Amino acid sequence: MSGPILWGIVALIVGTPFVLIWWKVADRWADDEHKRFKVKDPGPAPTVVKRSDVEGPGH
Numbered sequence: 001m002s003g004p005i006l007w008g009i010v011a012l013i014v015g016t017p018f019v020l021i022w023w024k025v026a027d028r029w030a031d032d033e034h035k036r037f038k039v040k041d042p043g044p045a046p047t048v049v050k051r052s053d054v055e056g057p058g059h
Helices: 003-036
Strands: none
Touching: none
16 A cells, blocks of 8 residues: 555544544533533513604604
8 A cells, every 4th residue: 555545544443433422521511511400490571761852764
């Protein structure tokens, strides 16, 4: 086999498990972060106050 083909095969053999392990570790880290920082309750909808002395578009 030639050099570039051999290196490509080695990269696939070594790279694939590395990426899968990396994803597993990153997924655990993300789960831990979600447990540490809970999603806050957004609360009530914001109140929108409009001025009545200004006409909007189409008036």
